Ligand SMILES: C[S@@+](CC[C@H](N)C(=O)[O-])C[C@H]1O[C@@H](n2cnc3c(N)ncnc32)[C@H](O)[C@@H]1O
């Protein structure tokens with residue numbers, strides 16, 4: 264099977280040649296410099312020991328958290344192999360699909376959006392290879408909200424907001440995409456001395472988990488700031504959960520400590 268549509272015709276494709284990254288999706292939430300950072304690492308999305316290793320390592324704990332919160336909210340059995348069967352799920356800033364794929368395996372009908380064409384191409388190819396049907400789109404959350412096309416039972420807004428311009432518009436669009444009774448999980452980094460020491464100095468400079476400059480500490484959000492942002496967007500935070508790393512076991516776990524990585528569970532106030 265050929266992956267190139269132009270190979271079916273004899274005409275040379277004038278747009279072919281060295282692959283050039285198309286401009287990112289347009290929208291007020293898009294910071295092109297941030298998207299460029301992810302495009303530069305896009306080949307590594309599915310390499311568990313590559314540049315996205317921290318997200319791969321984080322996955323078990325956050326996937327279990329999403330599953331358990333969704334099961335509680337929608338009255339599902341967390342022990343079922345497909346506990347999210349039939350639920351409409353939006354993965355905002357899906358990257359290569361590290362969350363979208365497990366969500367699809369749990370039975371959710373997944374739409375994954377990302378501002379980067381390259382990420383979406385890689386996510387789509389990987390899902391196809393895995394035999395998963397995921398609706399991936401190079402789109403911003405504000406464009407999806409403006410289209411009025413559909414709304415979602417579950418929205419994952421994880422590790423994205425600290426890379427976004429116009430966080431107010433971004434959050435308003437995200438909350439507006441929730442169905443009545445729906446839930447959103449936002450994950451980001453707290454703006455504390457500890458997060459500077461661990462997420463910037465530790466992860467980028469000492470351990471080199473992430474390329475230097477991946478994160479801008481000033482864009483991290485305190486839980487109270489995130490809660491206000493969600494409230495101004497018409498939502499409400501129901502719970503906050505810290506996620507901490509244990510260097511001795513190389514494992515992440517849930518914690519009351521919100522000092523570095525944390526997740527917020529939110530719903531729309533309607
Ligand atoms: C750190 S990755 C997180 C990926 C995924 N959510 C996860 O947690 O595994 C951030 C992703 O957000 C995307 N992104 C950044 N700004 C965006 C925006 N305004 N709209 C949509 N996607 C965006 C980037 O291209 C990148 O793929």
Ligand SMILES: [Mg+2]
Nearest residue numbers: 422423425478
């Ligand atoms: Mg991040």
